[in-house]
Amino acid sequence: MLDDLQLFVRIVDAGSLNAASRVLEMPAATLSRRLQALERRLGCRLLHRSARRMELTAEGGQYYEHCRPLLAALQQQTESLGTALNQVKGVLRVLSPLSLGNDLLVPVWRRMLQRYPELRLELRLNNAIDDLFSGMADLALRVGEQPDSRLNQRLLGWVRTLLVASPAYLAERGEPGAPEALANHALLLAEPFERWRLRRAADGAESELPPASLQVNDMLLPRRLAEAGAGVAVCPHSLCHAQLRDGSLRQLLPEWEMAPRPVYAVWPQRRHVPARVRALLDALTEFAEAEPLLARPACV
Known part of the structure; x- marks a missing residue:
């Protein structure tokens, strides 16, 4: 229904079905059919229309005045969310064992801070297995096998x-x-x-x-x-x-x-991974591939 509301507003803004058809690159017959379906769902006529002109009904005018600002706000929020998902900025919360985060991975933190000045890192360094699903972190570094199927994981290397x-x-x-x-x-x-x-x-x-x-x-x-x-x-x-x-x-x-232990980056499964998380994953992968201390042992 949301798509039909947007079409209704675009038709009114364009001034006619034919003009809206050209703007939306959609056949006028299709616009008319979807407009009629919206009217049936609402139980009222929104537009008086003829071959040459189109006028809002009283109900249509009221509906337009309510819908237009709501759709504009929704579009603004959608664009804002798209920006947040695709720009490396904001707060990035990371969990890491103290032994890794406070020593070996210092170059990764430095790289992230230098490359992305609008990013704020919040590092929780301890050996506890904190819950990633509570929203307290975007990504965690963990040592040992990770059997939780609810988490995405990327193998970074091995620790002897x-x-x-x-x-x-x-x-x-x-x-x-x-x-x-x-x-x-x-x-x-x-x-x-x-x-x-x-x-x-x-x-x-x-x-x-x-x-x-x-x-x-x-x-x-x-x-x-x-x-x-x-x-x-x-x-x-x-x-x-x-x-x-x-x-x-x-x-x-x-x-x-002792048996070498794998090091993983893990993060909750989600439809869209924010750019700040993708950037950290790339930085961790690039670092791990070049770091001899994380190389795969011959015995594994």
């Missing part, structure tokens, strides 16, 4: 998990030569690694982790304690790459690692 310790700690306590030797060391664990096993890529052999001296729900603390010489940390490579590079940490048992 290593055993690391400081040179000072190893000089004092010695370097473990096998997973069993970890029982003689202070093991520093963050969730969810307390439930994982070490695996040797060469032959698939597995080994249980011994009980931890520290268990915490933040991945950054074990790395910091390892840097301070407090023990052996189980740490994502994405969180300790700089320390391995500068020598403040060393990787232990390099042939033994």
Whole structure:
């Protein structure tokens, strides 16, 4: 019915069926048929029309005066929504694990802020699985398989998990030569690694982790304690790459690692994805494709 209301207003604005036919590029007979259908639905005649002229009835004039501003407002809102969907501006709310968002992905946030000055990023960095359907975020970064079929997902890469310790700690306590030797060391664990096993890529052999001296729900603390010489940390490579590079940490048992975990961008399924979300997805994909720390491991 909305389309017929728009046609009615356009016919009145044009002054005749023939003029409206030329403007709308639609046969006059089609316009007349749809106008008659609208009149039947409303139960009143809207226009007196003849071959040469057309006049509004009293009911038609009243209806026109009510419909025209409403349709104009609807058109304005539609254009405004189209602009919002196709311009990278406004508020972009993102959920991310602290270990990724506060370290590895810093170049992505910088790129978004530099490229899109009308964009405001709101980053919620924590390890909780917040509800994307509550409207609190447009997109989330998550580590591990994502079974929720209500979410769109894009695989960005993989994160390895290593055993690391400081040179000072190893000089004092010695370097473990096998997973069993970890029982003689202070093991520093963050969730969810307390439930994982070490695996040797060469032959698939597995080994249980011994009980931890520290268990915490933040991945950054074990790395910091390892840097301070407090023990052996189980740490994502994405969180300790700089320390391995500068020598403040060393990787232990390099042939033994935990199973690599996939990193996904996920967002609610919707008919139209706003441009700001599409821009972030593109930035994340471009970054991940060039970032060695997110490369697919040979064992996957």
